[in-house]
Amino acid sequence: SKIEDILKDKRVKAVTLTGSKPAGSAVAATAGSEIKKSVLELGGSNALVVFKDANIAEAVKTCVQARFQNTGQSCIAGKRLLLHESIEDEFMEEFVKQVRELKSGDTMDEDTFIGTLAREDLAEDLEKQIQDSVKQGAKIVLGGKRDKAYYEPTIITNVKKGMPVFDQETFGPAMAVTTFKEDQEAIDLVNYSDFGLGVSIFTEDFTFAEKIVPAFEDGAVFVNELVKSDPRLPFGGTKISGYGRELSSHGIQEFVNRKTVYFNKY
Structure with a gap:
């Protein structure tokens, strides 16, 4: 599929999906086979x-x-x-x-x-x-x-x-x-x-x-409030609702590579 081709392209380093459980499962499987990070925001009850x-x-x-x-x-x-x-x-x-x-x-x-x-x-x-x-x-x-x-x-x-x-x-x-x-x-x-x-x-x-x-x-x-997404707050689920977080500083950091740099002065 076109989505699969995109995910396998070396220029694409990670993927995030908002969608259904079957779509999330398919995207995560392809991303996993390519050792690429995925964040899934799927269904809810x-x-x-x-x-x-x-x-x-x-x-x-x-x-x-x-x-x-x-x-x-x-x-x-x-x-x-x-x-x-x-x-x-x-x-x-x-x-x-x-x-x-x-x-x-x-x-x-x-x-x-x-x-x-x-x-x-x-x-x-x-x-x-x-x-x-x-x-x-x-x-x-x-x-x-x-x-x-x-x-x-x-x-x-x-x-x-x-x-x-x-x-x-x-x-x-x-x-x-x-x-x-x-x-x-x-x-x-x-x-x-x-x-x-x-x-x-x-x-x-x-x-x-x-x-x-x-x-x-x-x-x-x-x-005392309905569940909402707010850019100030991390948003995402557990179980088959997905994994990872969108929005806020947590969302930004999902796709950041933390590089460790160590200096030793003799």
Whole structure:
């Protein structure tokens, strides 16, 4: 392929890729065969964890933005919503209301928030992931219908580990909702994923947040905010979300050769 030819050219010393796991695997394999450095920023199945002491009104707004930005087509989108069971009803009432009000329409219209997906087959893939999850016991409480490349903003509840919408990356406007009782249960649900790009946690207790941050295996933890890339901060994931870091001084140093120079004066 042309990409393979480029990577094997002696003038090319390293490669960085933002893309899917198959693309990352192929690029890394070629780069590795040529002993060239690679940085991979791949898919994600970011969790949004809402603890019982969270500011519900603010958390709902942030979670809507996190999941449905760019019609859900973002590696850093929040795809799994984990709610403490004590705030589930209050959160879901407002969350469903706000998602229902999202404006769908022409993707080229600036007022449109939800447009079509990039390709029809991507919408078909999302439809299958949701339908297979419903067969396993998940429940669609909003949306769930497809029209060619358009997929309605969708909320799926009663989601469990092992369902496609929990285990796989859902690249479109569909939120998988799960509940938890104990803090450790929430941590385990986040870390269960094969992806490790980022996690958002919602709590008013920053001491608690600082305490549990190290427990998450993801490349980033954002407190009371959706996961974002910022040129001031290193960005990248763990597990099948990739390796290496982009942005900030860490990103610059990924492709710097550190030369050791030693002088000895007799």
